[in-house]
Amino acid sequence: MPSKYFTSKLVKFLAVIAICLLFVFLNPAGIFNSLRNVFFTLSYPFQKTFYIGSRKVNETINFFGSIAELREENIKLLKENNYLVAQIAELKNEKKENALLREQLSVIPRKEYELEACLVIGQDPQKSGSWLMIDKGQNKGIEVGMPVIVSDGILVGKISEVYESASRVVLLTDSGSLVNALDLETSSKGVVKGEYGLGLLMDMVAQTDALNEGDTIVTSGLDGSMPKGLHIGKIQEVKISTDRLFQQALVIPQVKYSKLDVVFIIK
Amino acid sequence: MFQKIVISFIVFFSAIVQVSVFPPLFPERAVPEAMLVLVIFWTIREGFEKSLLRTILTGLTMDVIGSGVVGVHIISMVIISFFISFLAKRYLVLDRFWRVLVAIIIVAVSLIMYIAVEMFLSKLIGYLNGLENSPGFYFVLDYFFIWKLIFTVVLFTVLYGPLKRIELIISAYNQRILNQNRVFSRR
Numbered sequence: 001m002p003s004k005y006f007t008s009k010l011v012k013f014l015a016v017i018a019i020c021l022l023f024v025f026l027n028p029a030g031i032f033n034s035l036r037n038v039f040f041t042l043s044y045p046f047q048k049t050f051y052i053g054s055r056k057v058n059e060t061i062n063f064f065g066s067i068a069e070l071r072e073e074n075i076k077l078l079k080e081n082n083y084l085v086a087q088i089a090e091l092k093n094e095k096k097e098n099a100l101l102r103e104q105l106s107v108i109p110r111k112e113y114e115l116e117a118c119l120v121i122g123q124d125p126q127k128s129g130s131w132l133m134i135d136k137g138q139n140k141g142i143e144v145g146m147p148v149i150v151s152d153g154i155l156v157g158k159i160s161e162v163y164e165s166a167s168r169v170v171l172l173t174d175s176g177s178l179v180n181a182l183d184l185e186t187s188s189k190g191v192v193k194g195e196y197g198l199g200l201l202m203d204m205v206a207q208t209d210a211l212n213e214g215d216t217i218v219t220s221g222l223d224g225s226m227p228k229g230l231h232i233g234k235i236q237e238v239k240i241s242t243d244r245l246f247q248q249a250l251v252i253p254q255v256k257y258s259k260l261d262v263v264f265i266i267k
Numbered sequence: 268m269f270q271k272i273v274i275s276f277i278v279f280f281s282a283i284v285q286v287s288v289f290p291p292l293f294p295e296r297a298v299p300e301a302m303l304v305l306v307i308f309w310t311i312r313e314g315f316e317k318s319l320l321r322t323i324l325t326g327l328t329m330d331v332i333g334s335g336v337v338g339v340h341i342i343s344m345v346i347i348s349f350f351i352s353f354l355a356k357r358y359l360v361l362d363r364f365w366r367v368l369v370a371i372i373i374v375a376v377s378l379i380m381y382i383a384v385e386m387f388l389s390k391l392i393g394y395l396n397g398l399e400n401s402p403g404f405y406f407v408l409d410y411f412f413i414w415k416l417i418f419t420v421v422l423f424t425v426l427y428g429p430l431k432r433i434e435l436i437i438s439a440y441n442q443r444i445l446n447q448n449r450v451f452s453r454r
Contacts (some may be wrong), residue, residue: 009316013349016323023338026390030328032337039331043283052285057292122283123290125298126332131334133286160334168334175393222297258295 040133040166047121047166055261077191088201113227115149115264116140121166123258130141131160133171135261142167147226147266154254155179155219155230156263170256172200172232181232182220192232192251200233200251202240209240211249227266269444270437274321278435281305297414299422302329303381306344307351307423308430315352322348327388336392343384347377360416367424374423375416382412 030071122133136142146159148169157177160170170177177194181202188209190202205211214236221228233251241248281301289298309318326341333340351373358369420433 009349009352012316012319013345016319016345020338020342020345024336024342034329039328043279046280046283047287050283051291054288054291069414122286122332125285125290125300132351140450171335256295260288 002038019040036161037163040137040163044121044135044165046118047133048080051121052119052261068185073225092166114267115259116142118217118263118265119150120260125194130174131171132157132257132260132263134167134169134265135169136167136265137163137165138139139165141267142265145225147230148263149230149266150255150263153229153231155232156253156255156257156260158226159265172253173257179226179232180220180222182228183209183216183235184216184218185212186215189222190246190249192217195250200253202249202251203246205247205249207240207247209247211235211247213238215249217251218248273312273433273437277305277430278302278321278325278328281325282332285329286332293418294411294414296411297370297418299415299418300378300381301422301426303344303347303377303420304374304426305411305430306348307377308427310348310351311355311370312434313430314350314355319345320350327328335389339385339388339392342388343381346384347381350380351377370423370427371420374420376414378419 025135047202052152116136118134118136121135122131124130124132134148142159144159144162147155148157148159149155155172157169157171157174159167161168172192172194174181174194179192182189183202183205186209188205188211190205190209192200192202195201202211202217213235215236217232219226219228219232223225231254233253235249236252237250239250240246250259285298285301289301292352293299295445306318306322306325309321312318322344327337329340329344330337354369354376356371356374
């Protein structure tokens with residue numbers, strides 16, 4: 001090849017690409033962890049302040065945008081409130097009955113989780129539904145693999161990286177996420193995996209098992225790393241896998257990950 | 268030195284804005300790319316070679332703040348910078364109207380390339396690691412992407428002025444230091 005093509009610009013370009021490709025494909029484990037640690041230690045106060053500030057701005061904008069809908073929503077909420085009050089009364093009665101039955105059958109009380117409340121301080125800007133940054137890390141005893149939920153026992157993901165004062169949560173919708181799951185209504189078992197940050201797919205469900213639209217999917221706790229019974233979502237559509245060996249179901253997550261500001265880690 | 272500090276600050280805070288300020292404010296998957304805007308600005312103003320270190324720093328910061336393998340964003344940013352310098356040299360004409368239009372087209376094409384390169388590398392890494400469910404080219408040209416494009420172009424036009432002013436301040440400062448050094452050396 002003539003040397004005129006090898007300009008210094010092209011040489012620099014190729015050199016940088018080659019070095020980076022080496023990094024990408026050799027993928028030296030943990031080589032940049034200390035750099036990430038320093039970066040998150042420095043950025044933590046700014047990230048926290050900026051995230052809370054922008055959430056407040058977003059809420060204010062949404063508030064002004066939704067004033068017209070508030071009246072309608074108020075009526076709807078009042079109706080819902082009345083219904084919930086009636087349901088609470090019913091559930092209180094059932095709780096008493098449940099405790100009595102547990103006592104009679106000598107069943108130990110349901111385990112209560114030790115929770116660590118965390119603020120969300122960052123999100124993946126490119127692929128929403130991939131990861132979140134939270135404001136607790138090694139200093140609060142957070143470890144890789146711990147499940148992350150929202151207040152009402154809805155699973156959102158698990159801890160993937162831990163730094164001194166921050167951690168990264170890989171969300172259920174991330175393409176690398178995999179959780180053992182169970183259909184609450186039919187007890188069909190399978191695995192729930194992320195669909196490129198867009199949704200969830202329950203896979204590996206035997207053809208003989210039943211899956212219905214609208215069924216609730218919870219964690220099965222089979223792998224031991226995740227407690228049993230954490231809410232994942234509801235089935236939107238049932239289909240057969242491409243190899244026709246298993247059933248699959250599109251699962252709609254219960255929460256909008258982009259709207260999260262507080263999450264809880266199960267320790 | 269002053270220039271390096273200022274640029275490091277700009278990159279650092281842009282990364283924080285990109286990860287912590289934009290996601291709650293913009294619709295899902297339509298978050299503008301502040302870091303890409305920086306690379307485009309520097310390449311248009313300085314050319315590929317002069318802005319190479321800044322481009323690498325921007326890519327590295329995105330890699331560090333993100334969850335993926337370090338190197339992916341550097342490659343994406345360097346490829347885009349190379350491509351922009353190629354386009355800018357040939358198509359950025361002096362006429363103000365056409366210059367703005369061409370700059371906007373460059374931003375739009377760069378964004379498409381940036382996402383495509385990043386997706387391709389993520390897919391390749393996933394494939395090499397035996398990850399069957401690795402991300403694909405799913406939302407490259409959907410409804411959200413159009414919004415992302417619009418927001419990024421708007422961000423570029425909004426940031427162009429302030430970034431140019433910062434650059435002028437830096438060069439004025441450098442000039443002053445240079446003059447002071449000359450005076451001292453004469454004495």
